[in-house]
Amino acid sequence: MAAHLSYGRVNLNILREAARKELREFLDKCAGSKAIVWDEYLTGPFGLIAQYSLLKEHEVEKMFTLKSGRLPPADVKNIIFFVRPRLELMDIIADNVLSEDKMHSPREFHILFVPRRSMLCEQRLKEQCVLGSFNNIDEYILDLIPYDGDLLSMEYESAFRECYLENDQTSLFHTAKGLMTLQALYGTIPQIFGKGDCARHVANMMLRMKREFAGTQNQILPVFDTLLLLDRNVDLLTPLATQLTYEGLIDEIYGINNGYVKLPPEKFSQKKQGEASKDLPIESKKLQLNSAEELYGEIRDKNFNAVGAALSKKAKVISAAFEERHNAKTVGEIKQFVSQLPHMQAARSSLANHTSIAELIKDITTSEAFFDKLTVEQEFMTGVDTDKVNTYIEDCIAQKDPLIKILRLVCMQSVCNNGLKQKVLDFYKREILQTYGFEHILTLNNLEKGGLLKPQTGSRNNHPTIRKTLKLWMEDANEQNPNDISYVYSGYAPLSIRLTQVLARPGWRSIEEVLKMLPGPHFEERQTLPSGLHKKRQQGENRTTLVFFLGGVTYAEIAALRFLSQMEDSGMEYVVATTKLINGTTWMKSLMDRPESQTA
Amino acid sequence: MGISLGVLTIFSLISGRSKGRNSFHFTELPCESSVRLITPELRKIKSDNKANVGEFSPDDAVHKLLLGKVVVLENFRSLKDKLLLLDFSVNAHDGNVITAVLIYLKRTLSKELLFRELGCRQTALRHFIRYLTETKELTLLMELLRSLGRTEEVSLLQYKDHLNIADINKRRDFLKSCVSLPFSADDSAHVQHHLALLERQIQIEVSDREAERGGQTDVFQKFPREAPVLHMPLINTLYYSCLYHYTEPQENYSSPLNIRNTFRVSEKQFFITALAARSKLGAWLDVDTMFTNRKWFGFTKKKSPIGFHRVVDILHRSSAPSQVLQKYIGLVDDTERRISLAQRHKCHDVVINTYRELRDRQLLLGYRGRVEPGSEQEVTIDRLLGNTQIRWKN
Numbered sequence: 001m002a003a004h005l006s007y008g009r010v011n012l013n014i015l016r017e018a019a020r021k022e023l024r025e026f027l028d029k030c031a032g033s034k035a036i037v038w039d040e041y042l043t044g045p046f047g048l049i050a051q052y053s054l055l056k057e058h059e060v061e062k063m064f065t066l067k068s069g070r071l072p073p074a075d076v077k078n079i080i081f082f083v084r085p086r087l088e089l090m091d092i093i094a095d096n097v098l099s100e101d102k103m104h105s106p107r108e109f110h111i112l113f114v115p116r117r118s119m120l121c122e123q124r125l126k127e128q129c130v131l132g133s134f135n136n137i138d139e140y141i142l143d144l145i146p147y148d149g150d151l152l153s154m155e156y157e158s159a160f161r162e163c164y165l166e167n168d169q170t171s172l173f174h175t176a177k178g179l180m181t182l183q184a185l186y187g188t189i190p191q192i193f194g195k196g197d198c199a200r201h202v203a204n205m206m207l208r209m210k211r212e213f214a215g216t217q218n219q220i221l222p223v224f225d226t227l228l229l230l231d232r233n234v235d236l237l238t239p240l241a242t243q244l245t246y247e248g249l250i251d252e253i254y255g256i257n258n259g260y261v262k263l264p265p266e267k268f269s270q271k272k273q274g275e276a277s278k279d280l281p282i283e284s285k286k287l288q289l290n291s292a293e294e295l296y297g298e299i300r301d302k303n304f305n306a307v308g309a310a311l312s313k314k315a316k317v318i319s320a321a322f323e324e325r326h327n328a329k330t331v332g333e334i335k336q337f338v339s340q341l342p343h344m345q346a347a348r349s350s351l352a353n354h355t356s357i358a359e360l361i362k363d364i365t366t367s368e369a370f371f372d373k374l375t376v377e378q379e380f381m382t383g384v385d386t387d388k389v390n391t392y393i394e395d396c397i398a399q400k401d402p403l404i405k406i407l408r409l410v411c412m413q414s415v416c417n418n419g420l421k422q423k424v425l426d427f428y429k430r431e432i433l434q435t436y437g438f439e440h441i442l443t444l445n446n447l448e449k450g451g452l453l454k455p456q457t458g459s460r461n462n463h464p465t466i467r468k469t470l471k472l473w474m475e476d477a478n479e480q481n482p483n484d485i486s487y488v489y490s491g492y493a494p495l496s497i498r499l500t501q502v503l504a505r506p507g508w509r510s511i512e513e514v515l516k517m518l519p520g521p522h523f524e525e526r527q528t529l530p531s532g533l534h535k536k537r538q539q540g541e542n543r544t545t546l547v548f549f550l551g552g553v554t555y556a557e558i559a560a561l562r563f564l565s566q567m568e569d570s571g572m573e574y575v576v577a578t579t580k581l582i583n584g585t586t587w588m589k590s591l592m593d594r595p596e597s598q599t600a
Numbered sequence: 601m602g603i604s605l606g607v608l609t610i611f612s613l614i615s616g617r618s619k620g621r622n623s624f625h626f627t628e629l630p631c632e633s634s635v636r637l638i639t640p641e642l643r644k645i646k647s648d649n650k651a652n653v654g655e656f657s658p659d660d661a662v663h664k665l666l667l668g669k670v671v672v673l674e675n676f677r678s679l680k681d682k683l684l685l686l687d688f689s690v691n692a693h694d695g696n697v698i699t700a701v702l703i704y705l706k707r708t709l710s711k712e713l714l715f716r717e718l719g720c721r722q723t724a725l726r727h728f729i730r731y732l733t734e735t736k737e738l739t740l741l742m743e744l745l746r747s748l749g750r751t752e753e754v755s756l757l758q759y760k761d762h763l764n765i766a767d768i769n770k771r772r773d774f775l776k777s778c779v780s781l782p783f784s785a786d787d788s789a790h791v792q793h794h795l796a797l798l799e800r801q802i803q804i805e806v807s808d809r810e811a812e813r814g815g816q817t818d819v820f821q822k823f824p825r826e827a828p829v830l831h832m833p834l835i836n837t838l839y840y841s842c843l844y845h846y847t848e849p850q851e852n853y854s855s856p857l858n859i860r861n862t863f864r865v866s867e868k869q870f871f872i873t874a875l876a877a878r879s880k881l882g883a884w885l886d887v888d889t890m891f892t893n894r895k896w897f898g899f900t901k902k903k904s905p906i907g908f909h910r911v912v913d914i915l916h917r918s919s920a921p922s923q924v925l926q927k928y929i930g931l932v933d934d935t936e937r938r939i940s941l942a943q944r945h946k947c948h949d950v951v952i953n954t955y956r957e958l959r960d961r962q963l964l965l966g967y968r969g970r971v972e973p974g975s976e977q978e979v980t981i982d983r984l985l986g987n988t989q990i991r992w993k994n
Contacts, residue, residue: 087734119696120734123703168726173693205693395910398872400835427866429786434834434865438794441787442760593760 002048004292008149009544009573010223014185016146019049026138027058030110032077035062037096039083042114044258045145045155046082068092070099080110082140085118094128110136115143115174143178144577147259148290150565151558152577154178155258159579160232160551161590163198165449171579172198175550176205178577179227182546187222188527189546190534193503196231196520198550203229203525210527217530224575225543228500232551234518235495236452239587240412241377243556244490246307247289247300249361251555251583262286267356287353295350301559303479303487304365307358311351318348373405374490377412381492382473383464386417389424397431406432407443408584411452416463419456442593450591451519462517469514470498485560497560500547504564504572542573552582658684665689665697673704682709683717690723698727711740715747755781759791768830772798793834793863801829801837804854808844819844823881834863835873842877846886871905872914879918887915887924908932912941926950948977956984961992 005012027034036055052063062074066089071079081096083089097109113121117139125131144152159171179202183189188210194203232239243252254261262284291297299310321344328337364370376392379385393409410428414420420428433440447453467473472493474486485501486493502511508522515522547561553576561574582590656664658681664671676682682705689697702724705714718725725748732741738757745754759778765771775795783791805828812820829840841856848855860870871890878886891902904911908931915925926947932938935954942950948971955964964981971977984990 117696119699119703120731166726166730167722168730169723170695170730173695394868395906398869398906426786429790430864431866431869433790433793434863434869437833438790438797439763441790442756445756445787 002146002292004290005146005149007291007297008575009542010150010186010575012146012149012152015144015152015182016049018185019142019145020054022140023050024054024058026112026136026140027055027060027080029136029138030078030080030108033059033061033075034078034080035064035074035076036060037064037066037071037079037081039066039081039086039089039114041084042082044260045142046114048145048147048258049142066092066096068095070101071096076107078108078110080112082112082114085113085116085121087121087124090121090124091128094125094130097130097133098128109134111138113137113139115139115141141177141181143174143181147581150562150575152182152575153581154579155581156579157590160450160582160587161446163551164233164451165446165591169198169201172202172550173205175548175579176202176209179206179548180209182224183218185220186224187220187533188218188529189224189227190222190527190529191226192229192525192527193226193508193523194229194525195499195515195518195522196229196234196550198231198520199229200521200523202548202550203523207525207527219530219533221533222529223544224546226545228503228545228547230496230499230547230549231520232549233451234499234520236450237381237412237415238489238494238496238557239552239554239582240408240415240452240584241381241489241492242374243488243554243583244303244305245301245488245556245559246304246358246361247559248488248554248556248583249304249365250289250357251581252585253361253364255583255586256289256555256581259290260286260288263357263360267360268353287357293350295347295354299354300555301488301562303482303490304358304361305479305490308362309480311355311358314347314351315355318344318351322348373409376409378491380409380412380416381489383416383467386413387421387424389427393428394431397435400435403432403436403440404585404588407447407453407588411447411588414453415451417456418459418461418463419454422455425453425455443591446591446593452591466495466514466517469511470495470502472498482563485563487563488556488560494554494557494560496549496553497557497564500545500561500574501564504545504570542571544573544575546575546577549576549578552580552587553578554583555581659688661685662688662692662697662701665700666692666694673701679709679713686717686721686724690721690727695727698724699731702728702731711743712747715744718744719748751782752784752787755783756787759783768798768802772802796862797834797837800853800859801832804837804841804845805829807854819881834859834865835869838865838870838873839877842874843881846874846878846883868905872910875911876914876918879915879920882918882920884920884924902931904931909934909937909941912945916945922947949980952977952980952984956990959991959993961985962994 002013002016005016052060055063061076062072064072064074066081066083081093083093093111100107111134117137122131122137125134143154145155146152154171154174156171156174162168162171192203192206194200243249247256250256250261254263263286265283265285268285289296289300291300295314298314299307302310321340325337328334372392376390390409390413393406393413396409397406410420410432414425429444432444444453470493472486472495474484474491474493477484477486477491479487479490484493485497488494499508499511499515502508508515542565549557558576561576564570565573658676661671661673661676662685673685676685685701686698686705689701692698706728709717718728729741729744732738732744738761742754742757745751745757755778758781759775762771762774762778765774772795775791775798779788779792779795781791808820808825808829811817812825815821823843825844829837832840838856838859841854841859845852845854846856850857850861852858856870856874859865865873875887875890878890891904893900894903908928911928912925912932915928922945925945926942926949929938929941929945929947930950930953932941935958939951939954942948942954948967951967952964955967964985968978968981968985971981
């Protein structure tokens with residue numbers, strides 16, 4: 001049982017348990033002692049499903065990382081490869097198998113493909129003459145991974161690129177499958193809304209898959225009332241902007257991967273009184289971030305400017321709690337105090353960690369560079385001077401700032417202007433190619449294909465109308481005690497979330513005109529429930545909507561949805577699902593060709 | 601050692617593969633008999649199970665593949681059957697099945713025929729492109745794209761390959777072969793520039809390496825090259841040129857002006873690059889001549905394409921001496937910025953002059969304590985404070 005998954009309205013532990021059960025069954029299929037050879041990329045997501053203890057229960061004695069050459073020695077009966085279906089990994093596996101010393105202790109080989117088997121991979125193994133060496137070849141369908149009580153992700157990094165650049169809808173098929181799995185566990189979702197071409201496609205597949213099982217009725221009482229499918233390209237602006245929530249900033253600056261963040265160690269080293277300071281640790285400090293940590297749950301979604309006050313308040317509470325020891329007089333009272341100690345110590349340690357993190361972030365957010373960048377972002381978002389070459393961007397290029405920073409800004413300008421004037425676009429392109437290298441014409445082409453950086457087509461710039469109708473820019477957003485979702489970007493309300501908000505109340509019919517200005521169709525579908533399963537809603541009981549972002553979602557958007565869930569009169573609670581958790585930088589990287597050579 | 605191509609999933613019901621497994625969540629799990637009720641097609645499969653060798657339709661074959669069974673596709677010889685296989689597999693949405701059929705068609709159909717048929721089947725086409733990309737069959741992929749008229753894409757794909765060539769001469773030759781490809785007009789110009797840049801870098805590198813070894817050229821001795829100029833982006837090449845070839849005439853391919861003109865570098869970029877390079881060498885006179893002097897009611901005022909505070913920043917990074925810094929700090933327009941920069945770099949004269957400009961006696965008085973007692977600056981301050989002709993505002 002993962003504590004952080006049971007807090008929400010929907011118990012995502014059920015999903016996790018189902019995944020664990022499957023894993024157990026596979027492990028038991030390969031009877032006897034085993035060693036697992038891991039595709040490194042999978043260790044993160046798997047860590048969210050099962051720890052080593054579960055594996056040990058099923059006779060996993062050793063674990064290795066997948067690499068070429070001969071496998072390390074291990075006195076086990078079975079060797080199981082846990083891999084993604086990628087051709088280059090097949091070559092490594094073949095190398096491992098062929099290098100095996102068959103004379104001494106012959107071992108049985110198995111492969112578990114995650115999340116799906118691949119014909120191409122099996123063919124490659126056949127070509128390498130090792131396909132016959134495997135006893136079991138199975139797939140472990142890990143579509144939606146629960147990250148927190150209200151958050152699911154497929155961690156399908158290339159989904160946006162595949163859908164919008166390559167017109168490849170494989171990821172959407174997996175999405176539909178993942179949603180069918182979800183419905184099998186949590187009940188058929190009676191209402192489906194969507195906006196975007198991909199959304200339409202996923203809905204179609206879901207309905208069709210349901211039809212294929214006409215005859216068997218899902219008897220589970222529906223947990224979700226509504227499913228909202230949103231294409232990322234309906235709102236290209238939001239991921240480009242710098243997130244301003246605590247969690248959003250941690251992700252932007254340090255990167256959160258599989259619920260963990262790696263931080264520079266200096267601030268976290270323990271220095272005891274009187275002891276000479278040891279050498280600073282070289283390894284980064286790794287912290288797990290989820291709602292099981294009480295303090296983190298409280299501050300993660302706040303605007304960063306409100307975090308300081310929250311930490312101070314918490315410090316006072318914790319201090320007071322520790323002071324209580326002076327008041328404990330009777331044995332009973334002392335006993336009670338002592339029993340609380342672990343919890344209090346954990347709270348204090350948590351406070352120390354987050355105070356350090358907040359300090360690290362503050363160094364950046366109070367810098368002139370950060371302020372200048374934010375100013376330009378907000379100018380674009382409010383439609384100021386989006387039709388000219390921006391001096392700040394020009395200067396950043398001249399200073400050779402990181403390319404991704406430049407790309408985010410020029411794409412923002414393009415999106416906010418519905419495409420750039422040819423002269424302006426040509427100027428930016430030339431400056432970028434001359435400063436960072438001509439090979440970046442590949443990336444620039446990708447960005448154009450994805451609609452992020454393109455020339456004006458002649459059609460009107462609808463952005464101001466969309467902005468006004470949906471109230472995307474809220475002057476004087478209250479960062480400390482927000483009353484609107486725009487606090488997550490200190491004034492800008494994410495378009496995707498605004499659409500979600502309006503859907504719940506008063507409904508999309510009120511914004512028909514604006515919806516037509518956004519790409520892709522919008523639609524509503526209903527799935528019939530077996531009679532008797534229709535929910536009788538109690539007075540004041542909230543409805544639950546699953547919002548699925550096709551192409552990625554940012555932590556700021558998640559924070560905005562949580563804000564909506566908490567609002568007094570919203571009547572709605574949100575659970576978020578996505579193909580991938582993204583920020584502007586990781587998103588941009590996925591659109592570049594050969595990103596390793598292009599981050600300078 | 602047999603291969604068990606078992607499909608493990610408790611959600612097999614949803615995935616269409618009926619290998620009914622018991623799951624703790626299903627109160628009603630379809631057993632073998634109820635599977636028959638689910639889809640008529642699956643019902644047919646049961647009867648077909650015995651006939652592994654017998655004739656079955658493309659439809660059946662696809663269904664078998666969906667169930668993870670081994671199917672001998674070679675039985676389907678006619679074009680009609682092959683296309684049916686393709687269409688049924690596309691309808692089923694299962695990527696592995698589509699790939700299996702495509703592999704078969706690739707092997708047994710002529711290129712032209714395959715390309716033609718794929719041309720009118722968008723989903724299958726995308727799958728095939730994906731397949732060729734994954735298996736890195738670039739030649740065939742480019743042929744396919746060309747046949748579809750997606751010529752710009754082909755050009756970019758081919759161009760992309762240059763990243764795999766490390767040797768600059770070979771890369772240059774490769775780019776030469778790319779230049780005539782049907783890029784968009786825009787990209788065509790960029791690729792040509794890319795080629796021109798590489799050619800130029802190769803030439804410069806050859807002659808500079810010689811000069812370096814020869815030991816006659818001063819600048820190479822005083823500021824040894826940190827790296828060859830090869831593979832650098834254009835602006836870096838320009839910087840290099842400003843370092844080592846600044847005074848050369850415009851006709852020389854290694855001169856900054858030649859580079860600027862050939863590649864149409866913007867005025868700002870050129871200025872900043874030249875400024876940074878000459879500062880690095882401590883060539884303050886060169887720096888001075890970069891600013892055009894504008895005559896303004898008898899005063900000569902220096903003009904700069906970038907703000908003077910940025911000029912100061914660039915100079916400072918090259919450890920410019922304070923007399924040099926001072927000159928340019930004094931030219932910063934915004935007085936607040938000017939003062940803060942002057943204070944940071946301890947250019948007292950600028951601060952004093954600015955306070956005088958602002959006619960702010962209080963600030964000037966306050967600043968007196970910041971200069972060395974008995975220094976020239978102190979004397980100046982006292983003189984100014986005592987000057988009755990200045991109309992102080994406070």
